[in-house]
Amino acid sequence: MENRAVIRTELAIIGSGMAGMAAALFAANRKIPAVVAGGAGGFEYASGLLDLWGLTRPDQGYCKNPWQGIGQIAKIWPSHPFSKIPEPNITQAFEELIAGLKNHGLDYTGLPRENSRIITAFGTAKPTYRLPVTMEHNATALKEKPATLLLDFNGLREFRAKFVQQVLASAWPQIRVAAIDFPQMSQRSELFTPLMAQAMETEQVQDKFAAAVKPLLKDELFLGLPAILGIHRSQDILNRLQKLLEVKIFEIPTSPVSVPGIRLKETFKRALTGTCVTLLPNQRIISAASNLREFCLDTNSQPGIGTTRIQAKNCLLATGRFLSNGLISGPKGIQESVFNLRVDQPETREHWHGENYFDPKGHAVNLAGLPTDENLRPTDKNNSPAHENLYAAGSILAGQDWMRNRSGTGLSIATAFYAIKQMGLSQK
Numbered sequence: 001m002e003n004r005a006v007i008r009t010e011l012a013i014i015g016s017g018m019a020g021m022a023a024a025l026f027a028a029n030r031k032i033p034a035v036v037a038g039g040a041g042g043f044e045y046a047s048g049l050l051d052l053w054g055l056t057r058p059d060q061g062y063c064k065n066p067w068q069g070i071g072q073i074a075k076i077w078p079s080h081p082f083s084k085i086p087e088p089n090i091t092q093a094f095e096e097l098i099a100g101l102k103n104h105g106l107d108y109t110g111l112p113r114e115n116s117r118i119i120t121a122f123g124t125a126k127p128t129y130r131l132p133v134t135m136e137h138n139a140t141a142l143k144e145k146p147a148t149l150l151l152d153f154n155g156l157r158e159f160r161a162k163f164v165q166q167v168l169a170s171a172w173p174q175i176r177v178a179a180i181d182f183p184q185m186s187q188r189s190e191l192f193t194p195l196m197a198q199a200m201e202t203e204q205v206q207d208k209f210a211a212a213v214k215p216l217l218k219d220e221l222f223l224g225l226p227a228i229l230g231i232h233r234s235q236d237i238l239n240r241l242q243k244l245l246e247v248k249i250f251e252i253p254t255s256p257v258s259v260p261g262i263r264l265k266e267t268f269k270r271a272l273t274g275t276c277v278t279l280l281p282n283q284r285i286i287s288a289a290s291n292l293r294e295f296c297l298d299t300n301s302q303p304g305i306g307t308t309r310i311q312a313k314n315c316l317l318a319t320g321r322f323l324s325n326g327l328i329s330g331p332k333g334i335q336e337s338v339f340n341l342r343v344d345q346p347e348t349r350e351h352w353h354g355e356n357y358f359d360p361k362g363h364a365v366n367l368a369g370l371p372t373d374e375n376l377r378p379t380d381k382n383n384s385p386a387h388e389n390l391y392a393a394g395s396i397l398a399g400q401d402w403m404r405n406r407s408g409t410g411l412s413i414a415t416a417f418y419a420i421k422q423m424g425l426s427q428k
């Protein structure tokens with residue numbers, strides 16, 4: 001017979017993306033015993049930037065002040081999750097999360113209550129609220145446009161400095177591009193940023209990298225490169241290389257698999273080690289039942305481990321949208337995958353998208369998700385909580401379009417914080 005472990009806990013968190021891991025950190029800070037069951041994914045796609053609110057309407061351009069944008073939400077999208085959360089709680093959520101990451105070696109920065117703009121791998125400028133310190137000079141360089149060297153690596157396909165230079169050339173003529181072989185990898189036909197970042201953890205590779213770059217620098221003040229400055233000690237690596245090369249160095253976020261996303265996930269894991277929160281990595285909940293007192297959740301079978309049954313008094317659903325299978329689209333429309341909860345969605349599939357792909361109003365399907373009450377508890381067809389102690393957080397929530405509003409991580413952090421707060425379980 002297959003092994004089955006049973007864990008009894010106060011709180012089960014389903015999903016280990018940004019919303020699930022942020023909730024886990026907030027639970028640990030409040031000494032709430034919790035178990036996180038999470039399928040892989042989420043972080044590997046993320047840029048590592050913590051957006052809060054970047055765009056209200058395309059014709060108005062990017063928001064300089066995200067709080068101004070958030071202040072307009074209740075009027076424009078009354079059912080948006082942000083309209084349920086008092087602003088001081090959103091501030092508190094960011095402060096607590098950033099302090100937690102900093103305590104475990106990942107430092108974030110940003111302007112007091114404004115968005116910064118940074119260069120992406122497409123050469124475009126993107127607004128974000130909080131950025132890793134390894135990208136701090138990215139924002140400064142984009143603003144001041146000084147003499148800058150952008151670095152290409154032979155064999156790396158996911159980043160092209162030459163392309164970034166071409167897009168920015170008219171506004172920023174002082175960008176020069178140079179290419180090097182990445183130390184100890186010149187034999188490889190193709191490079192990947194996670195491999196390069198891992199290699200960068202050693203001083204030997206850092207020294208070789210510095211020796212290869214030094215002769216290429218002329219009178220540049222800044223050096224830009226794809227996000228490869230290590231996984232666990234990115235800030236130390238940045239500081240060391242800046243000293244060796246005597247320039248300000250900045251990272252540019254790359255497409256998935258994203259090193260800054262992996263850094264975030266690894267930092268959360270470190271922050272939760274030795275706390276009252278247990279992680280069950282890569283374990284998906286495949287069956288869920290509940291009665292008035294508790295939830296009974298079974299994970300899929302793991303080689304050598306078997307399955308795990310989690311019995312919990314409270315549950316937070318943070319399983320994401322279509323990409324993570326929190327929502328599934330089928331012939332009957334969109335379904336929620338764990339509890340089969342009610343999903344707010346367009347009447348038929350024909351109503352999912354408007355005729356114009358670039359419609360400034362966006363597309364109805366992107367607002368689909370779980371409707372909730374004021375406490376972020378998913379509601380049934382009578383608008384009553386589906387379960388007294390079931391909450392939801394992150395991109396699975398209805399009434400928001402995080403991709404369009406550049407609010408992905410902020411939505412996850414704020415709703416995770418508020419759901420944990422509204423549970424009223426704090427042991428502190």
Ligand SMILES: Cc1cc2nc3c(=O)[nH]c(=O)nc-3n(C[C@H](O)[C@H](O)[C@H](O)COP(=O)(O)OP(=O)(O)OC[C@H]3O[C@@H](n4cnc5c(N)ncnc54)[C@H](O)[C@@H]3O)c2cc1C
Pocket residue numbers: 014015016017018019020037038039040041042043045046047048049050051052256283284285286318319320321323324325326337338393394395396406407408409410412
């Ligand atoms: C390509 C890309 C780029 C992005 N860039 C940015 C950016 O620049 N700035 C920004 O702020 N945000 C960005 N985001 C958004 C951000 O990374 C998160 O996706 C967002 O915050 C949503 O997080 P989430 O936790 O709600 O969902 P997800 O990140 O989708 O996580 C859901 C998790 O739940 C797990 N899961 C699903 N079903 C189950 C189950 N039955 N049992 C257990 N686990 C389950 C999944 O495996 C997954 O790990 C980006 C996202 C993507 C995809």
